[in-house]
Amino acid sequence: MSGRKLGLALIVAISLAFLLAWVFPIVWSILNSLKTERDILAYPPKLVFAPSLEAYRDVLFGSAAILPNLWSSFVISIGTTAITMLLAVPAAYALARLRVPGKKFAGFYILATQMLPPVGIIIPYFLILRNIGWIDTYQGIILIYLSFSLPFAIWLLVSYFEDIPFEMEEAAYLDGASRLRTLWRIIIPQARGGIAVTVVFVFLNAWNEFLFAVVLSGNTVRPVTIAMFNFVSVEQTLWAKLAAVSVLAMLPVIVLGIAAQRHIVKGLTVGAVKGGGRR
Amino acid sequence: MSMRGEVQFEKIVKMHGSFSALKGIDLKIDPGEFFALLGPSGSGKSTTLRILAGLDMPTSGRVFVDGEDVTAFDARDRDVAMVFQSYALYPHMTVFENIAFPLEMAKLRRSEIASAVREAARKVKIEHLLDRKPGQLSGGQQQRCALARAIVRKARLFLLDEPLSNLDAKLRLETRVELKKLQRSLGVTAVYVTHDQEEAMTLADRMAIFMEGEVKQIGRPADIFARPDSIDVAAFIGSPPMNLIPTRYSNGSVDLGDHRLRTAIQTPGEREVVVGFRPSAVRIASEGIPASVELIEDLGDSAVLDLVLAGHSVRARTGDRRVAEEGETVFVTVRPEDIHLFDAGSRKRL
Numbered sequence: 288m289s290g291r292k293l294g295l296a297l298i299v300a301i302s303l304a305f306l307l308a309w310v311f312p313i314v315w316s317i318l319n320s321l322k323t324e325r326d327i328l329a330y331p332p333k334l335v336f337a338p339s340l341e342a343y344r345d346v347l348f349g350s351a352a353i354l355p356n357l358w359s360s361f362v363i364s365i366g367t368t369a370i371t372m373l374l375a376v377p378a379a380y381a382l383a384r385l386r387v388p389g390k391k392f393a394g395f396y397i398l399a400t401q402m403l404p405p406v407g408i409i410i411p412y413f414l415i416l417r418n419i420g421w422i423d424t425y426q427g428i429i430l431i432y433l434s435f436s437l438p439f440a441i442w443l444l445v446s447y448f449e450d451i452p453f454e455m456e457e458a459a460y461l462d463g464a465s466r467l468r469t470l471w472r473i474i475i476p477q478a479r480g481g482i483a484v485t486v487v488f489v490f491l492n493a494w495n496e497f498l499f500a501v502v503l504s505g506n507t508v509r510p511v512t513i514a515m516f517n518f519v520s521v522e523q524t525l526w527a528k529l530a531a532v533s534v535l536a537m538l539p540v541i542v543l544g545i546a547a548q549r550h551i552v553k554g555l556t557v558g559a560v561k562g563g564g565r566r
Numbered sequence: 567m568s569m570r571g572e573v574q575f576e577k578i579v580k581m582h583g584s585f586s587a588l589k590g591i592d593l594k595i596d597p598g599e600f601f602a603l604l605g606p607s608g609s610g611k612s613t614t615l616r617i618l619a620g621l622d623m624p625t626s627g628r629v630f631v632d633g634e635d636v637t638a639f640d641a642r643d644r645d646v647a648m649v650f651q652s653y654a655l656y657p658h659m660t661v662f663e664n665i666a667f668p669l670e671m672a673k674l675r676r677s678e679i680a681s682a683v684r685e686a687a688r689k690v691k692i693e694h695l696l697d698r699k700p701g702q703l704s705g706g707q708q709q710r711c712a713l714a715r716a717i718v719r720k721a722r723l724f725l726l727d728e729p730l731s732n733l734d735a736k737l738r739l740e741t742r743v744e745l746k747k748l749q750r751s752l753g754v755t756a757v758y759v760t761h762d763q764e765e766a767m768t769l770a771d772r773m774a775i776f777m778e779g780e781v782k783q784i785g786r787p788a789d790i791f792a793r794p795d796s797i798d799v800a801a802f803i804g805s806p807p808m809n810l811i812p813t814r815y816s817n818g819s820v821d822l823g824d825h826r827l828r829t830a831i832q833t834p835g836e837r838e839v840v841v842g843f844r845p846s847a848v849r850i851a852s853e854g855i856p857a858s859v860e861l862i863e864d865l866g867d868s869a870v871l872d873l874v875l876a877g878h879s880v881r882a883r884t885g886d887r888r889v890a891e892e893g894e895t896v897f898v899t900v901r902p903e904d905i906h907l908f909d910a911g912s913r914k915r916l
Contacts, residue, residue, distance in 0.1 A: 457654065460621070460641040461647060462647075462667050462715070462719075464667075465642065473656055
């Protein structure tokens with residue numbers, strides 16, 4: 288074997304090791320979600336078993352159904368994404384193109400909000416929401432999520448808008464388009480890759496969020512990430528149901544990830560090369 | 567043909583911080599004229615065009631189009647069309663949609679748009695490409711698409727910012743001819759920015775020479791070539807450029823080493839001057855001022871001789887390469903009427 292081939296084999300081996308570490312919990316969840324509680328606790332672990340959809344039936348339609356929680360997660364994620372994009376697109380465009388006071392430092396301030404350790408602001412957020420009566424409400428959680436997703440989305444989008452040549456916009460003005468129409472007809476269609484990436488990131492962040500949800504939600508609005516723990520109690524853990532809920536919660540993430548795969552890889556590179564997003 | 571598209575610049579100043587990009591431009595462009603803004607890069611010609619388009623605001627001064635002060639008008643309210651150096655086509659739209667965009671913005675009816683787009687595409691010979699995206703076109707086709715988008719609306723001004731500079735040499739020559747024909751057939755005022763003097767000379771009815779934020783000379787290309795106003799313009803126009811030698815003038819002649827060169831200019835007294843003569847005005851003769859031949863550049867149908875004449879580098883252009891050999895000494899003459907004289911102090915033509 289030549290050195291070149293050996294190197295390649297090494298790279299493949301290391302990649303496989305990482306892949307294994309990553310894929311193990313997912314496979315474990317999927318397998319356990321198809322087992323009965325008895326099969327899960329069997330020792331030695333059963334590799335061959337009779338698959339059962341009982342756990343899924345229970346978590347979807349049983350007494351502790353998590354359908355309302357999935358619904359909560361959807362409402363929160365879609366609401367957060369929609370409002371974020373509605374505000375972030377014009378804001379990022381303005382930062383990329385217009386003469387905005389303080390624009391030079393805006394990139395830093397926007398990033399600074401991302402540097403705060405989330406744990407440090409949970410309690411203030413809780414107090415604020417409690418005082419305005421928004422604990423355990425959709426608007427409360429979405430508002431808090433916006434405080435993270437909006438700066439992130441703006442920061443990501445600015446670099447996409449900056450990549451669009453200025454002359455194209457000027458051509459549109461000379462063709463008789465207003466600024467708003469230019470944004471809508473010329474800029475946004477060309478930034479659609481970046482917009483898709485941002486939508487996916489914002490949606491996934493909201494969907495996966497746990498820390499804030501656990502403090503700010505309640506019995507009315509209870510996203511699936513929290514509801515999952517219904518199956519973990521002091522006396523016992525219902526592994527099959529927990530695994531089934533995990534798989535259900537992962538499903539939209541995986542679907543979205545595969546759908547947007549090409550854009551996401553491109554999006555990560557844009558962030559990497561551009562560094563602060565703006566010079 | 568309606569006579570619209572008259573442009574007037576009045577004392578246009580443009581500052582970038584403390585740097586003055588334009589130092590008071592006064593310029594009048596007649597309706598239907600093909601007017602070139604010619605100058606080296608950074609001379610302010612593109613800034614002038616952008617101010618006319620409404621893409622840049624002048625720091626002071628006013629712009630009039632057809633007698634109306636448009637200085638404060640937005641680009642989209644000026645009724646001008648522009649071809650950008652990069653073409654600035656909309657990559658997500660087809661050629662048809664690109665050309666249709668200005669008409670759509672003008673809220674024309676769908677049927678009118680379709681026929682106008684086809685008409686414009688026909689004029690620049692891209693009717694067969696209307697369904698393509700700009701990314702699927704060659705550079706020349708993209709350029710035509712940009713032209714079609716500019717002419718489709720029948721704007722009163724047609725602005726072109728180095729439109730040919732991204733084409734290869736052969737295509738550039740072809741497109742140049744077509745551009746001139748197109749402008750004539752449309753009868754529209756064209757303002758054309760270029761750093762290529764050959765383009766300006768061949769295309770323009772009149773041109774303005776820009777240098778360091780000032781207009782140095784305005785006139786018909788042939789007139790500017792024949793009578794440059796200043797040393798700077800003389801040095802810029804012509805290829806190879808005019809020979810310029812600092813020397814002394816007295817009594818109708820100038821000194822060139824030990825020799826005297828007779829001029830057609832009579833002014834009293836002695837003075838420091840810069841004498842200028844074009845390489846094509848240098849004649850190799852059997853007698854005259856001796857010059858040594860340093861290098862011969864053979865251009866096929868002509869040749870450029872690098873000479874040293876009385877200690878100065880001088881270039882001569884000749885139709886026949888065989889008049890001299892490298893290393894040889896030849897005799898040169900220049901006819902008095904081919905000699906330009908500039909004052910050494912003011913740098914102006916005498």
